[in-house]
Amino acid sequence: MSLKCLVFIYLLCELCSAYKVLVVFPLPGKSHSILGEGYVRHLVNAGHEVTYLTAIPAKMKSENLRHILLESNFKYFPEDEILDISKMLSKETEMTSLRTVLEVMYTLANATVNHPNVQNLMNNLDEKFDLVIAEWMYNELYAGIAAVFKCPLIWSSSVNPHPLVLALIDEAPNPAYAADLVQSDAVPPFTFWERCQELWTQIHTQYMLWQLRAGDNQVYIDAFTPPFQKRGQALPPYEEVKYNASLILGNSHVSTGEAIRLPINHINIGGYHIDEVVKPLPKDLQEIMDNAKNGVIYFSMGSMLKSRSMPNELKRRILDMFSQLKQTVLWKFEEDLPNLPKNVHILKWAPQQSILAHPNCILFITHGGLLSTTEALHFGVPIIGIPMFADQALNVKRAQSKGFAIKVTFDNDVPDNLKAAITEILGNPKYRERVTELSFVHHHRPVSPSTELLHWVDHVVKTRGAPHLRSPALMMPWYQKYYLDLVAIILVVLIAVIRLIKMILCSSNNKSAIGSKKFN
Numbered sequence: 242m243s244l245k246c247l248v249f250i251y252l253l254c255e256l257c258s259a260y261k262v263l264v265v266f267p268l269p270g271k272s273h274s275i276l277g278e279g280y281v282r283h284l285v286n287a288g289h290e291v292t293y294l295t296a297i298p299a300k301m302k303s304e305n306l307r308h309i310l311l312e313s314n315f316k317y318f319p320e321d322e323i324l325d326i327s328k329m330l331s332k333e334t335e336m337t338s339l340r341t342v343l344e345v346m347y348t349l350a351n352a353t354v355n356h357p358n359v360q361n362l363m364n365n366l367d368e369k370f371d372l373v374i375a376e377w378m379y380n381e382l383y384a385g386i387a388a389v390f391k392c393p394l395i396w397s398s399s400v401n402p403h404p405l406v407l408a409l410i411d412e413a414p415n416p417a418y419a420a421d422l423v424q425s426d427a428v429p430p431f432t433f434w435e436r437c438q439e440l441w442t443q444i445h446t447q448y449m450l451w452q453l454r455a456g457d458n459q460v461y462i463d464a465f466t467p468p469f470q471k472r473g474q475a476l477p478p479y480e481e482v483k484y485n486a487s488l489i490l491g492n493s494h495v496s497t498g499e500a501i502r503l504p505i506n507h508i509n510i511g512g513y514h515i516d517e518v519v520k521p522l523p524k525d526l527q528e529i530m531d532n533a534k535n536g537v538i539y540f541s542m543g544s545m546l547k548s549r550s551m552p553n554e555l556k557r558r559i560l561d562m563f564s565q566l567k568q569t570v571l572w573k574f575e576e577d578l579p580n581l582p583k584n585v586h587i588l589k590w591a592p593q594q595s596i597l598a599h600p601n602c603i604l605f606i607t608h609g610g611l612l613s614t615t616e617a618l619h620f621g622v623p624i625i626g627i628p629m630f631a632d633q634a635l636n637v638k639r640a641q642s643k644g645f646a647i648k649v650t651f652d653n654d655v656p657d658n659l660k661a662a663i664t665e666i667l668g669n670p671k672y673r674e675r676v677t678e679l680s681f682v683h684h685h686r687p688v689s690p691s692t693e694l695l696h697w698v699d700h701v702v703k704t705r706g707a708p709h710l711r712s713p714a715l716m717m718p719w720y721q722k723y724y725l726d727l728v729a730i731i732l733v734v735l736i737a738v739i740r741l742i743k744m745i746l747c748s749s750n751n752k753s754a755i756g757s758k759k760f761n
């Protein structure tokens with residue numbers, strides 16, 4: 242009886258601990274909004290009160306969900322322009338340059354923290370939060386928002402752990418085995434040349450960050466001084482705020498990334514965006530997939546890249562190639578194509594997870610975005626990756642080295658190369674076997690990614706920022722980590738000793754010289 246009572250009180254307490262969480266996902270990209278909405282969904286369903294700072298409103302509705310919309314952010318991230326396939330073919334746009342990424346993200350973060358809606362929120366003394374969860378995208382300005390509300394900060398990282406993100410809570414890993422995300426597609430073990438490149442990339446990245454530092458700091462001062470003044474407080478230094486996050490929740494897992502060691506406050510929750518229960522397919526699609534005797538190939542270049550911007554000739558040749566296959570092809574495409582072969586179906590909107598979950602889905606042709614790669618593993622479907630930008634090259638290369646993918650380069654030979662890759666991946670059972678093994682690894686965790694997410698949110702709030710999880714490496718200057726101060730002392734002592742010995746030798750020489758008058 243009393244035990245039951247205790248359990249009841251415990252459950253009641255659990256229910257009571259509803260937090261006010263500010264979720265900051267201002268990047269107006271579809272895949273980023275899927276990740277942001279993943280947090281919103283899990284938090285709201287757990288009874289927390291969520292304020293969602295975003296350019297793309299969440300689809301879910303709830304009394305516990307308030308939107309703060311930043312529609313003007315689309316100006317700073319014109320997806321269609323940046324990610325135009327034709328321009329990529331002719332190499333007019335280059336999203337693989339870190340400098341471009343840094344500049345775009347800096348502009349976006351600057352616009353966000355200065356947005357009237359965000360300024361109003363920060364300058365309103367009635368607003369209180371228990372926690373800020375912000376997406377880290379090559380800029381730390383959002384850390385200032387948590388500082389304003391004097392609450393803990395959790396960074397959300399959209400990708401597998403990489404040097405820049407780990408440096409926020411610990412330190413960059415050794416470039417000898419940890420690749421940069423945007424600028425590299427190397428998979429360990431690295432060759433000598435790759436190792437040199439990774440080292441250079443880390444040094445060069447530090448240089449670029451250093452160049453942007455002054456501008457960034459000025460934006461921080463301009464945007465955050467008013468809310469601090471309003472509270473009668475002095476603005477803390479940016480460097481302090483920047484490295485003050487309690488932990489990182491990463492859209493990552495060893496099944497899609499590398500088994501590099503992680504600081505204790507980097508938590509892998511890769512797959513948290515995937516629905517726990519697969520939604521049913523629309524009736525027509527269900528029928529097509531059920532009746533596909535030879536299996537279904539699902540082709541989608543993701544939510545950011547519009548297939549529409551693909552040259553017409555190339556579309557035609559891809560269609561011709563598909564028409565020669567005995568499988569059914571579902572092509573996610575935003576426009577109708579004339580003279581469609583019988584086995585090809587165009588989907589303007591594709592319920593990707595439900596398609597991949599169908600037992601007849603035997604192959605996924607993708608741009609290799611991390612969400613798509615994770616979903617392919619979740620549902621156990623091998624992939625052909627056609628990487629375009631950002632981390633896609635690295636994702637596809639990793640998937641290939643893990644054995645469940647084939648990489649195809651996006652150029653004018655793509656129809657022929659795609660055909661060869663399809664023949665190989667469907668003809669050779671090893672790809673399916675491998676993806677089944679890795680799918681097991683992906684699922685075999687002590688708790689689901691969403692349970693993990695909620696646990697760490699709870700932990701951070703209850704322990705007021707989880708200071709016990711902070712890495713001692715964080716605040717240590719790099720020269721101390723490499724013992725360069727010790728090296729300097731040894732060098733100084735060594736030089737002094739050598740000098741001393743020389744002096745003694747010289748003076749004794751001189752004495753003996755004087756004694757023997759040898760040189761006179």
Ligand SMILES: *[C@@H]1O[C@H](CO)[C@@H](O)[C@H](O)[C@H]1NC(C)=O
Nearest residue numbers: 388391392393477485705706
């Ligand atoms: C640093 O984080 C702690 C705990 O999350 C928080 O209480 C504190 O206000 C933060 N400090 C600054 C300068 O933001």
